Amino acid sequence: MAAAELEHVTATQARTVRRAPVASGSWHLRTLAVVAAVAVWGAGTGGLGWRPLPPALLPSPAETWHSLVAYARSGLLALDVGRTLAQAFLGLGLGMVVGTGVGVALAYARRLGDALEPLLAALNSLPRVAVAPLLIIWFGLGITSKVLLAFFTVVFVVFMNTYAGVRSVDPDLVRAVQAMGGDGRHVARWVVLPWVASWVFAALRTSISLALAATVTGEFVGSTHGLGYRMVLATGVLDTPRVFAILLVLMTVGYTVVEAARRVEAYLLRWRPEVAV
Amino acid sequence: MSLRVENLSLRYATGVEVLQDVSLEVQPGEFVSVVGPSGCGKSTLLNVVAGLVDRRLDVERLGRVTWNGREIRTAGDWAGELGYVFQRDTLLPWFTLQQNVELGLRIRGVARDQRERRVRELVRMVGLQGFEGVFPHQLSGGMRQRAQLLRTLAYEPKVILMDEPFGALDAHTRLGLQREVTEMWTQLRNTVLFVTHDLTEAIVMAQRVVLLSHRPGRVVEVYEVPFPYPRDPIELQGRREFALLHAEIWQGLAREFRAQDLEREAERPRA
Numbered sequence: 074m075a076a077a078e079l080e081h082v083t084a085t086q087a088r089t090v091r092r093a094p095v096a097s098g099s100w101h102l103r104t105l106a107v108v109a110a111v112a113v114w115g116a117g118t119g120g121l122g123w124r125p126l127p128p129a130l131l132p133s134p135a136e137t138w139h140s141l142v143a144y145a146r147s148g149l150l151a152l153d154v155g156r157t158l159a160q161a162f163l164g165l166g167l168g169m170v171v172g173t174g175v176g177v178a179l180a181y182a183r184r185l186g187d188a189l190e191p192l193l194a195a196l197n198s199l200p201r202v203a204v205a206p207l208l209i210i211w212f213g214l215g216i217t218s219k220v221l222l223a224f225f226t227v228v229f230v231v232f233m234n235t236y237a238g239v240r241s242v243d244p245d246l247v248r249a250v251q252a253m254g255g256d257g258r259h260v261a262r263w264v265v266l267p268w269v270a271s272w273v274f275a276a277l278r279t280s281i282s283l284a285l286a287a288t289v290t291g292e293f294v295g296s297t298h299g300l301g302y303r304m305v306l307a308t309g310v311l312d313t314p315r316v317f318a319i320l321l322v323l324m325t326v327g328y329t330v331v332e333a334a335r336r337v338e339a340y341l342l343r344w345r346p347e348v349a350v
Numbered sequence: 351m352s353l354r355v356e357n358l359s360l361r362y363a364t365g366v367e368v369l370q371d372v373s374l375e376v377q378p379g380e381f382v383s384v385v386g387p388s389g390c391g392k393s394t395l396l397n398v399v400a401g402l403v404d405r406r407l408d409v410e411r412l413g414r415v416t417w418n419g420r421e422i423r424t425a426g427d428w429a430g431e432l433g434y435v436f437q438r439d440t441l442l443p444w445f446t447l448q449q450n451v452e453l454g455l456r457i458r459g460v461a462r463d464q465r466e467r468r469v470r471e472l473v474r475m476v477g478l479q480g481f482e483g484v485f486p487h488q489l490s491g492g493m494r495q496r497a498q499l500l501r502t503l504a505y506e507p508k509v510i511l512m513d514e515p516f517g518a519l520d521a522h523t524r525l526g527l528q529r530e531v532t533e534m535w536t537q538l539r540n541t542v543l544f545v546t547h548d549l550t551e552a553i554v555m556a557q558r559v560v561l562l563s564h565r566p567g568r569v570v571e572v573y574e575v576p577f578p579y580p581r582d583p584i585e586l587q588g589r590r591e592f593a594l595l596h597a598e599i600w601q602g603l604a605r606e607f608r609a610q611d612l613e614r615e616a617e618r619p620r621a
Binding site for chain 1: 400402425426428429430432433434436438440442443444445453454457458485486487501502505507511
């Protein structure tokens with residue numbers, strides 16, 4: 074991948090972060106939207122005495138809820154959520170650390186960066202879930218294979234963003250700090266670090282969903298615990314309400330984590346002009 | 351004891367010559383402005399003086415820059431005695447006005463309470479009080495340029511380089527800042543090298559005006575500006591002596607404009 078293309082991709086990712094702040098008070102409408110969605114779902118699954126599809130194909134909200142409660146009572150829900158989240162976060166954390174580290178290192182070591190960039194870009198364009206079976210063969214059904222899958226999914230995205238971020242540091246800001254007598258440490262701390270932080274945050278947000286997706290996929294392919302594993306079991310016996318319940322859990326967990334990250338980001342990057350793009 | 355540029359020539363590896371045998375001396379406490387047609391190497395000259403010419407660029411450089419006899423090759427050689435005000439807003443966007451203005455003081459290890467006191471003084475001087483905790487993107491262009499000026503004045507550099515610092519501002523704001531800067535300089539008497547493409551501004555602010563030729567930049571002429579300080583830029587522009595001096599320098603500048611146009615004409619490929 075050419076450098077220009079790479080910058081385009083990462084710039085687009087960066088831009089998605091800069092969305093306009095939501096007007097306060099809009100939570101009424103938001104709650105209403107959720108309620109409406111559930112109402113439509115309920116109406117189409119027997120809520121109005123009309124049920125075109127059997128529960129095994131499309132369960133109602135109530136059936137899904139009952140399945141979820143049973144799942145929670147058995148104690149397995151907490152276990153599975155814990156397992157899946159632990160794997161996703163381990164992979165995510167590892168990917169963030171390694172991706173940022175390698176991104177910064179290669180951006181400074183320009184020649185090495187130039188040499189490795191096409192290789193890493195090629196690896197980045199590989200559909201990461203395709204290596205899931207291989208990882209299961211190598212590392213077994215346990216936690217390691219999922220952590221590694223999440224790691225592989227995340228690390229290139231983080232690397233690409235960090236690398237592009239360091240390389241795009243505004244030279245005029247560097248010159249400004251140098252002109253007032255600042256040395257390399259001042260430039261690194263006051264210019265490069267905050268500049269790159271906004272790129273890393275952009276990567277973080279996409280990476281959270283990616284890490285979760287990778288973990289669940291890994292659990293589909295082969296595991297003994299986790300939300301993905303439980304979903305495969307439920308699918309095997311056509312327990313569709315359970316599948317729906319797990320999907321709801323995944324959605325809630327994913328949304329909560331991404332939203333938390335967004336708030337931290339909004340606070341740390343509050344110096345940015347709030348432009349809707 | 352002065353800022354000296356001695357026989358400075360600069361040529362890019364591509365063969366483009368930017369500066370040709372430029373020599374000038376700025377006395378301590380003197381305010382000198384540099385004018386010339388666009389692309390004549392004014393900004394490059396400032397960057398060489400600052401020691402900020404990108405070392406990765408392939409440039410061939412002859413001659414030298416010295417400050418009080420010490421040769422300047424990199425920004426570090428200034429040992430903290432340099433200030434540089436850029437045309438472009440180079441406030442760090444993630445720092446508040448307060449944090450930006452005190453950067454130079456932090457580099458010099460000044461204690462926090464002293465920094466705060468100093469920033470408070472400066473901010474009041476240019477009417478920015480109340481904006482200390484505000485991020486740059488929330489300030490107007492004129493306020494940002496004032497903040498940039500304060501950032502430089504805060505650590506009291508001996509030498510200040512200004513590269514078209516008011517170029518991006520509207521006429522009214524520009525006049526206001528010209529007056530503020532001449533007022534401050536009247537008190538502080540730093541050594542200033544001020545680059546501008548605006549001849550009126552060059553005369554209004556400086557004690558001497560250096561006219562550079564079209565590219566490659568050479569010193570064509572140096573003009574003395576005899577008006578005493580403190581000066582009022584608006585009042586000054588209405589004076590007869592000002593008009594005469596302006597006309598005199600303008601003739602030189604216009605000659606360079608024409609020469610540049612002719613050269614461009616000659617270089618243009620014919621259909």
